[in-house]
Every structure is written in C-alpha cells, then in structure tokens.
Amino acid sequence: MSSNSDPGGLAHRPRILMGPGPADVPDRVLRAMAAPLLGHLDPGFLEVLDRVGEMLRHVFGTRSARTLAVSGTGTAGMETALANLLEPGDAVVVGVCGYFGARMADIADRLGARVVRVESEWGDIVSEETMAATVLEVRPTVVALVHAETSTGVLQPVASIARAAKEAGALLVLDCVTSLGGCEVDVDGWGVDVAYSASQKCLGAPPGLSPIAAGERAIEKVRRRASRVPSFYFDLEELSRYWGPERAYHHTAPAHLYFALYEALRDVLEEGIAARIARHRRHHEALVAGLSAMGLELASRAGHRLPVLHPVRVPEGVAEADVRRQLAGEHGIEIGAGLGPLRGKVWRVGLMGGSCDANHVLVFLAALERVLRARGVRLPESGAEAAAAWYAAHP
Amino acid sequence: MSSNSDPGGLAHRPRILMGPGPADVPDRVLRAMAAPLLGHLDPGFLEVLDRVGEMLRHVFGTRSARTLAVSGTGTAGMETALANLLEPGDAVVVGVCGYFGARMADIADRLGARVVRVESEWGDIVSEETMAATVLEVRPTVVALVHAETSTGVLQPVASIARAAKEAGALLVLDCVTSLGGCEVDVDGWGVDVAYSASQKCLGAPPGLSPIAAGERAIEKVRRRASRVPSFYFDLEELSRYWGPERAYHHTAPAHLYFALYEALRDVLEEGIAARIARHRRHHEALVAGLSAMGLELASRAGHRLPVLHPVRVPEGVAEADVRRQLAGEHGIEIGAGLGPLRGKVWRVGLMGGSCDANHVLVFLAALERVLRARGVRLPESGAEAAAAWYAAHP
Numbered sequence: 001m002s003s004n005s006d007p008g009g010l011a012h013r014p015r016i017l018m019g020p021g022p023a024d025v026p027d028r029v030l031r032a033m034a035a036p037l038l039g040h041l042d043p044g045f046l047e048v049l050d051r052v053g054e055m056l057r058h059v060f061g062t063r064s065a066r067t068l069a070v071s072g073t074g075t076a077g078m079e080t081a082l083a084n085l086l087e088p089g090d091a092v093v094v095g096v097c098g099y100f101g102a103r104m105a106d107i108a109d110r111l112g113a114r115v116v117r118v119e120s121e122w123g124d125i126v127s128e129e130t131m132a133a134t135v136l137e138v139r140p141t142v143v144a145l146v147h148a149e150t151s152t153g154v155l156q157p158v159a160s161i162a163r164a165a166k167e168a169g170a171l172l173v174l175d176c177v178t179s180l181g182g183c184e185v186d187v188d189g190w191g192v193d194v195a196y197s198a199s200q201k202c203l204g205a206p207p208g209l210s211p212i213a214a215g216e217r218a219i220e221k222v223r224r225r226a227s228r229v230p231s232f233y234f235d236l237e238e239l240s241r242y243w244g245p246e247r248a249y250h251h252t253a254p255a256h257l258y259f260a261l262y263e264a265l266r267d268v269l270e271e272g273i274a275a276r277i278a279r280h281r282r283h284h285e286a287l288v289a290g291l292s293a294m295g296l297e298l299a300s301r302a303g304h305r306l307p308v309l310h311p312v313r314v315p316e317g318v319a320e321a322d323v324r325r326q327l328a329g330e331h332g333i334e335i336g337a338g339l340g341p342l343r344g345k346v347w348r349v350g351l352m353g354g355s356c357d358a359n360h361v362l363v364f365l366a367a368l369e370r371v372l373r374a375r376g377v378r379l380p381e382s383g384a385e386a387a388a389a390w391y392a393a394h395p
Numbered sequence: 396m397s398s399n400s401d402p403g404g405l406a407h408r409p410r411i412l413m414g415p416g417p418a419d420v421p422d423r424v425l426r427a428m429a430a431p432l433l434g435h436l437d438p439g440f441l442e443v444l445d446r447v448g449e450m451l452r453h454v455f456g457t458r459s460a461r462t463l464a465v466s467g468t469g470t471a472g473m474e475t476a477l478a479n480l481l482e483p484g485d486a487v488v489v490g491v492c493g494y495f496g497a498r499m500a501d502i503a504d505r506l507g508a509r510v511v512r513v514e515s516e517w518g519d520i521v522s523e524e525t526m527a528a529t530v531l532e533v534r535p536t537v538v539a540l541v542h543a544e545t546s547t548g549v550l551q552p553v554a555s556i557a558r559a560a561k562e563a564g565a566l567l568v569l570d571c572v573t574s575l576g577g578c579e580v581d582v583d584g585w586g587v588d589v590a591y592s593a594s595q596k597c598l599g600a601p602p603g604l605s606p607i608a609a610g611e612r613a614i615e616k617v618r619r620r621a622s623r624v625p626s627f628y629f630d631l632e633e634l635s636r637y638w639g640p641e642r643a644y645h646h647t648a649p650a651h652l653y654f655a656l657y658e659a660l661r662d663v664l665e666e667g668i669a670a671r672i673a674r675h676r677r678h679h680e681a682l683v684a685g686l687s688a689m690g691l692e693l694a695s696r697a698g699h700r701l702p703v704l705h706p707v708r709v710p711e712g713v714a715e716a717d718v719r720r721q722l723a724g725e726h727g728i729e730i731g732a733g734l735g736p737l738r739g740k741v742w743r744v745g746l747m748g749g750s751c752d753a754n755h756v757l758v759f760l761a762a763l764e765r766v767l768r769a770r771g772v773r774l775p776e777s778g779a780e781a782a783a784a785w786y787a788a789h790p
Contacts (some may be wrong), residue, residue, distance in 0.1 A: 010443070010657065014425065015432070031429060034426060036407060036409035044407045072646075074647065078639050079626060079628050103627065110623045110624065110625050112625075206650065207647040207648065233470050233471050251467075251470045262405065263404070266402065322558070
C-alpha cells in the first residue's frame with residue numbers, strides 16, 4: 001500500500017447514542033480506555049480483575065465466586081453459558097419472543113442440543129404458563145430465557161419459570177444483556193444458574209466484554225459433563241483458573257476494556273443500584289409521555305415494557321430508514337432499526353446508562369419532531385414540551 | 396457495596412512491556428482508544444472496518460475478501476479457524492513443539508476431530524520431513540501449524556509442509572499470532588488456507604482482536620460442511636455477512652479496539668512491511684549480541700530463532716521469578732515466564748512492535764545486568780555495552 005493510499009487518521013465527531021447499545025460512555029470511563037497498557041498477568045491488572053469480579057457480584061446479586069467477564073461481546077456470554085451447560089443430545093427449552101431468544105435457540109442447536117422453542121409474538125413476553133408447563137413436561141437440562149428482549153423492548157417475568165426449572169431439575173440461563181444496570185436483576189434470589197450481560201448497555205462501558213455469573217449447580221454440571229466443553233476460549237473452568245487464585249494463563253485479556261468496565265462499575269455502585277434502576281424508570285416515563293403526546297405508539301406489550309429500550313412504531317407512510325439517517329446526519333443521534341418481523345416497522349430508542357437522562361430524552365423528542373414535521377407528518381402535540389411538563393410535574 | 400468500599404480510581408504507572416505480548420503501544424494508537432464511541436452499524440464505523448480489512452490484506456499478503464478481525468484475542472482466532480474447518484471425525488495433523496501447538500491440538504480435540512500430533516522438543520521446530528510424511532500418510536482435512544511459537548521462540552519453516560498439505564488435499568491453518576507484522580508472512584504465496592494473528596504483538600495495537608484471513612478453499616469447505624459450525628460467535632460465514640456488503644448484524648463490535656487496530660495498521664504500512672521486518676531483525680541481533688556478552692543463552696534452536704521473542708535461559712542458581720519481579724518493581728519492565736517444560740528455566744523477552752527499538756534493548760540489558768550482578772551472578776561482559784557497540788558497528 002503506497003503512502004498516498006493511507007486512509008488518513010480517525011476523525012469522527014461524537015454521536016448521541018440512543019440505539020439498542022452501545023450507549024454514551026461517561027467521560028471517566030472513556031478516559032480509562034487510554035490508560036497505560038498492562039500485561040494480562042501484571043499484579044496491577046489482576047487486582048483490577050478482582051475488583052471487577054467483586055463489583056459484578058454486587059450488580060448481579062450473587063455470591064458466586066464464578067463471576068467474571070468474558071473477553072467478547074454479549075453473544076460471547078450467551079455462547080459461554082450454553083456451551084458449558086449443554087452436551088449433544090441434551091434437551092433445552094428456550095423462550096423465544098424476539099431476536100435474542102431465537103439466537104439462543106440457534107446456538108443451542110449448533111451445540112447439538114435438542115431444542116424445544118416456546119414462542120410468542122414479537123412485542124409480547126413468553127407465556128409464563130406455557131413455558132412452565134413445557135419445562136415440567138420436557139424436563140430439560142437447561143431452560144434458557146431472555147430477561148430483556150432488546151429486539152422488541154419487553155421485560156420478561158422470571159419467577160414462575162425459575163420455579164418450574166427448579167422443580168424439573170433444570171438449570172436456568174438468563175440473558176441479562178440489556179437489563180443489568182438498568183432493571184432489577186437478582187441472580188441468587190431468583191434462582192438463576194447462569195446469567196450474562198454486556199458492557200455497553202446499562203452498565204455504561206464501551207462494547208467488548210460480557211459479564212457472566214455462574215452458580216454452584218452450573219459448575220457441578222460442567223464438571224459432570226461426559227464430553228469436553230467444545231470451546232476453549234469460552235470454557236468456564238479454564239476461565240476460572242485465570243480469574244481465580246491459580247492465575248493460570250488462558251488468554252491475553254484486553255486490558256483497556258477491563259479498565260473501562262472497572263470505572264463503569266464504580267459509577268454504578270457510586271450511584272447505587274436502586275437509584276440507577278429508578279433513574280432508568282424515570283426517563284422511560286418521560287420519554288413515553290413525550291411519544292404519546294406526539295401520537296406515537298410502542299410495539300411492546302403494555303405492562304411488560306422494558307424501560308431502557310423503546311420500539312416506537314413508524315407512522316403510516318413514513319420512510320423508516322430515512323428518518324434514522326436524518327437524525328444521524330443532522331443531529332448526530334443514533335437510534336436503531338427494527339429486526340426480524342419488526343424491520344421497517346419500528347425505531348428502537350434506547351435510554352441506557354450514560355444515555356439515560358433528561359437531556360437525551362428532550363433532544364431526541366425535539367429532533368424527531370422536527371424531522372417528522374419536515375416530512376409532513378401531523379403530530380397532535382409537541383413531544384419535547386410534554387416531556388418537559390412531565391419532568392416539571394415529577395421533580 | 397457502600398461508598399467506603401469504593402476500590403478507587405485506576406492509578407497505575409506505565410510499564411515497559413517486553414514480555415510475550417502485549418507490547419508497548421504507540422501514542423497515536425493509544426489515543427484512538429479514547430475516540431468518541433461509534434455504534435457497530437454507524438456508516439463511519441463500517442468505513443473503519445473496510446479500511447482495516449484492506450490493510451490486513453496487505454499485511455497478511457492475501458487477496459481474500461474474507462480478511463477481517465474477530466472480536467476476541469488470538470485464541471479466538473485459533474478457535475475460529477479450527478471450528479469452521481473441522482467437523483467431528485475429521486482428521487487433523489497438528490505440529491506441536493510448544494504451548495500454542497498443544498493448544499491447537501486441544502481445541503481440535505474439543506471439536507471432535509481425530510487429532511494426530513507431530514511433536515518435537517520445546518525449543519526446536521517441528522520436523523518438516525516428519526510433518527510432510529505424516530500429512531501424506533494421514534491425508535487429513537486440516538494441517539495446523541504454528542508459524543511463530545511464542546512459548547519457545549522458534550520460527551517454523553512452512554513451505555514444504557504447505558506443499559505436502561496441498562498434495563494431500565488438506566487445508567493449511569497457520570498461527571501467525573506472533574509473526575504478523577514482525578516476520579515475513581505471505582498467506583497467498585505460501586498457500587495458507589486460514590491464517591490468524593493477534594492485535595497486541597508485532598502489529599502494535601492493544602489486545603482484544605484477532606485478525607484472520609480465510610481463502611477460497613477454506614470457505615468452500617465451510618459451505619460443504621455436513622454439520623453446522625458449532626459456534627455462532629466464531630462462524631466465518633456469519634462474520635462475513637457483517638463485514639461484507641450485506642452488513643447484517645452479528646455482534647456489537649468493540650469499536651475502540653478497531654479504532655486502535657486501524658491506527659496501528661496505518662503505522663505498519665507507513666513504515667512499510669519490509670522495513671518493519673528488518674527493524675525486528677536488527678534489534679533482535681543487537682539483543683542477542685548483548686545477551687551473548689553477558690554469557691546468557693537462548694533455549695531456541697539456532698538457525699530457527701524467532702527475532703521477536705527470546706527464551707533466555709535462567710543462569711544456574713538464579714531465582715527466575717524473583718528476577719522478573721525485581722525488573723517489574725524497580726524498572727517497570729515486564730518480561731514473561733516460561734510455560735510448560737520451560738517454566739522456571741527461561742525468561743521470555745519480547746521485541747515486538749512498539750517495544751522493538753534500541754532504547755528497549757539497551758534499558759532491558761542494563762536493568763537485567765544490574766539485577767543479576769546484585770544477586771552475585773558473575774557476567775563476563777556488559778550486555779548493554781556490547782549492544783551499544785553492535786549498534787555503532789551497524790548504523
């Protein structure tokens with residue numbers, strides 16, 4: 001490559017990240033990304049890992065020593081959970097009401113498991129009754145469920161499904177990618193055997209790591225396996241030998257991502273988990289007040305709406321992608337497209353971590369209003385004004 | 396967690412990274428780690444991915460469109476290569492003369508392949524004759540070889556093994572984790588079907604990404620598979636749908652790691668690949684001159700020494716780990732311990748990417764000299780002085 005084909009230095013302007021994640025990253029966290037690099041066995045770095053593990057235990061609500069972060073994105077956590085617990089021929093019951101439930105089923109199928117899907121319409125939750133009945137009938141090795149379905153914006157109730165899993169002697173895997181740090185998650189209290197998340201959503205770090213917590217029953221199952229875990233990179237026992245006192249080399253941990261997660265978790269605990277959940281709830285309500293005023297609807301089932309991700313129905317006749325492009329180009333605001341059956345039908349608007357505050361709500365509503373009005377869409381009221389009024393009424 | 400248990404902000408001083416990787420990161424690359432975050436489908440980010448792919452093709456020496464980086468460390472690249480090419484029952488011949496060859500064999504075994512190991516002593520290369528003969532006899536699906544064995548510091552000749560693989564109709568997987576960017580790598584010229592590397596060695600970026608190049612024959616094999624690729628996260632076809640024009644969502648790419656790899660690859664191409672290889676060779680020679688003057692030996696076989704990683708034999712009676720600790724504590728210099736049969740017997744000293752210059756060579760030799768003399772080790776000559784003389788004689 002000759003020097004005149006040098007693509008040039010990076011030169012992009014900041015975005016306002018209000019899609020399905022990543023979300024805006026607090027300044028302290030971003031600065032940690034450029035801290036001096038440490039080796040993966042440096043005592044200073046191992047100390048960072050220890051603290052990350054401790055802080056993650058608080059956030060997940062677990063006492064399990066096997067709480068760590070996988071050096072990959074949320075899907076890496078999903079694969080870690082399923083690849084360690086499932087052996088070829090094992091049955092797994094998967095709740096599918098959106099893209100990520102379907103991805104869990106896909107990964108389980110690749111692992112050679114016998115996959116039983118319990119499906120619902122996209123926008124609805126998985127029926128607790130059907131799921132519990134199926135679990136009791138199939139008596140699978142694993143029950144897999146998405147807590148917060150990022151593709152549709154619903155929050156799945158877990159309690160009765162967890163009870164059924166326990167009764168059937170099955171292990172419960174819970175995808176908390178979009179809920180952890182923004183919604184209540186209580187791994188030990190709910191009886192979840194393996195939970196995983198992602199750094200770039202409500203935890204407020206950049207993407208690249210997948211926190212995971214595995215309880216005793218899960219580890220026992222891993223130890224009882226007849227076949228080897230098919231992945232070395234995702235092998236929980238190997239990972240635990242690196243994260244635990246043995247400090248056995250497993251992989252060259254991407255130090256900066258752990259530095260950033262460390263600072264992000266400090267932020268979470270400084271704010272307090274309950275206060276953080278309340279913040280996500282509060283701005284969700286303001287956003288919904290604004291969207292309602294504009295006559296816009298959510299595609300997620302009322303009563304089960306995820307406060308951190310909003311599937312906003314695209315009004316009749318409006319070109320979905322053009323609006324997203326205009327928001328990005330003229331306002332620097334990123335929102336997400338719909339996936340699967342919701343493609344072209346919804347915008348996905350996130351209020352996660354550093355992107356969850358009044359300024360984000362107000363600027364998004366005002367910018368969307370401007371873009372829609374310019375396209376001739378008639379809006380009953382101003383969304384930004386309604387949200388401002390909501391904030392005034394809820395100090 | 397109450398606020399008084401806050402572990403405090405990150406506050407570590409820079410290290411001088413001269414172990415088996417990560418290596419020191421140039422300033423421009425480190426600054427890219429704190430650039431504003433972009434979403435994984437942002438047009439500005441997709442442009443970065445395109446340029447990273449183009450630059451990687453130059454560095455790998457391949458025209459393959461399937462040249463990308465996996466969002467995981469070098470082991471993730473290893474697993475991607477093997478998990479896509481191997482199906483249960485497939486035969487694979489693996490060259491094992493160190494830790495990473497053994498890891499390839501381990502991963503192939505987990506995937507259910509029939510693994511035939513061709514072993515050599517640690518410190519030696521894999522015998523080309525034995526390897527070629529085994530390949531022609533077994534006629535495996537895959538031949539797997541480590542180009543630069545980071546655990547022992549040898550550079551494996553590839554040509555005759557590649558010829559045997561071709562003759563046997565086998566696919567050749569080459570681990571270039573420690574060679575790419577510091578030693579000659581010519582994927583298309585050598586007939587390598589899948590090569591992978593890591594961001595944090597001679598390419599000069601922080602850890603977290605694994606560049607990978609897969610040729611046409613490899614992709615055909617993936618398409619002909621009878622069974623599904625057991626991993627979704629590492630599925631090459633799925634990754635290609637994201638990296639290619641379809642831009643299908645696959646995972647939330649850790650944008651900052653790609654920003655850093657982008658800037659690191661610009662550095663590589665600005666310096667020029669041939670000049671960069673010559674630089675690694677040059678400082679290797681200076682280091683070896685210094686070590687020889689100190690009476691220190693390498694555990695790697697003469698004639699096959701890797702210029703970027705030096706397994707220095709620990710002198711009789713010297714406490715291996717104490718020296719490393721003292722170098723780290725008093726000089727901020729990180730070097731690596733031995734692995735496997737070389738544990739306690741060698742120090743692993745890297746000269747990779749940003750850690751490969753005269754200052755690193757000189758400060759390391761001088762600091763090691765100081766630490767060894769303080770422990771009563773008698774050194775025939777000064778290593779730093781000898782290296783300085785070498786530089787003076789080789790301007």
